[in-house]
Amino acid sequence: MKKIFSLLFVCLLLVVACEEDYEHTPITIDGEAPAGVENVQFTPVYGGFRITYDLPKDSDLLYVKAVYNNSKGEQVETRSSGYTNKIEILGFGDTEEKTITLIAVDRSENASKPVSFTGNPLTPPVKIIEQNLAITQDFGGAKFHWVNEEKTPISISLFAENDKKELEEVRTIYTSQSETSFSLRGYESVEQKFAAVIRDRYDNFSDTIYPATPNKMIIPLFEERLDKKQFKKLILANDTNWDAWEGDYTNFYDDDMKSIVHTQGDRPNPQIFSIDLGVVVKLSRFTLYQRLSHGSLHAYTHGNPKKYTVYGAKELPADPENLENWILLRECESIKPSGLPIGQNTDEDIDHLNAGDEYTFDEAPEIRYFRLAVHETWDGAGYINASEITFWGNIIN
Structure with missing residues (x-):
């Protein structure tokens, strides 16, 4: 019993000792200053x-x-x-x-x-980027393009006119990429102002940047979003089956990011998806969304399309299975902003994922029928998966 009491007494002393406050001081204390550099x-x-x-x-x-x-x-x-x-x-x-x-x-x-x-330091990166940031008209809005050769981490606040004709901030882009473009969409094709302000992590700001026009205003190019209710299935002989696994052909245009198209993976590339847009249109752009059924789980990996070509035709060719009989609209490549390996994603990567891979057409011909031919996926998978595709343009009839 005495041994137990003695042990408890020692422990109590240790607890009390641990409760004392000790001042953290250098291990070695002297009053001798070091020499200068x-x-x-x-x-x-x-x-x-x-x-x-x-x-x-x-x-x-x-x-x-x-x-x-x-x-x-x-x-x-x-x-x-x-x-x-x-x-x-x-x-x-x-x-x-x-x-x-x-x-x-x-x-x-x-x-x-x-x-x-x-x-004297050299010109701050914010000022250099300010000198080359351009704001130009784009489909449904304005395009902001800048070069950041030093890859300085910056934020760019994008402004547009509101209903009161006042500039208000509508989007902030955070990036350190060497060259970037971003477009504000959804604006009427009437003369209006757009602007940008650049900021770095040291709270240095650029001046307000406007379009390089005499009145600092631009007119967005007219476009409208195609009505997906008018889309129709178009299954050609060499098209891939996009209904495999939990996928379904019509999921590609149901405006539901949680539903997907999915191929079996038993066909060689290119794997082709064809569709009747239901109207004759001069396309201005389209956006393809990677698989988003599980949030960012499949970001820039699995069977998400990476390299593909798109084709169009106003009327179906005599031999519609042969891609050479179609008009090549453009070649496309999905780009990951950070360039990091698969599985490593920055906030900028995820923002781009949710915004979709957007491709524009400067002078697209009139088409009604559209074909997507996927040549390569993000991780080399033999199957293709994606969530949605959306089109904009000028409808002819």
Whole structure:
């Protein structure tokens, strides 16, 4: 019993001891400041500097910090480990002269004498992208196209006129891709304003960007969404069966993203889907949606179409099975924005997945019959699966 009591007493002492507050201090404490960095070299880069230097010989060196004022006048610092002799500063929103101060700090938090230099950063990426962002007319709206050679993470806010003729933000695109296009749709074919504003992660903003027209306005090209209720099955001799597994031919145009078309996988590519659109139309664009029956589970993988060609005809050819007798409308390739391997998807990838793979036609001929020939799937599967296909254009009759 005494042994049990003694053990409990020791445990109680340990608990009490653990409840004491200890101040976290450096393992080694001294009052000797490290020497400063030497031989400082810097190279201006877009929105900042790339800096190298010789480290001091102090064995307890912890890090080197660069202290400077950002473009807002706020003092900030960037740190680099004491095991490397370089540091990169980014985020300046202008090219005005900057003063950068380098300070070495040891494990006792002693700071060296400061070493400073002055220089001018190159044009910030936001300003470079601003100079090449173009807003042009598109079917049902406006097309925004920009180049981001440095692949800087940015957001682009897209604006359009509302019912009060005021600009309002309708979409924000987050991207770091080298070249991107995005279109706002659903607008009448009347003169109106569109605009964009670019922002980076350092809260640098571009000026408001407008179309390069005298009055900063554009007229969206006319189009209308084809009525899928007028679509009709068109089964030709060399068409693939799209009713396999849980798929059904008509699921491709039922406006239900949870239903799918699916082929058996026992036919060689190209695997072909044909349809009667029910009207004669000059197509402006179409969107093909990958399999969405399980959310993003099948994103950019399985039998989702990756490379395909589309054909059209106003009247069925005499030998309709032969694709050479059809008008080649265009070649298509599904693109994953991030370019990451299968199974790795960014938010931008998922946004693109849900928006669908869109393809436009600049000068499409009048057609009524449409054929989709899939040559390659995302993971090389022998079967094809997809959720929906939607068409827009100018209906002739």
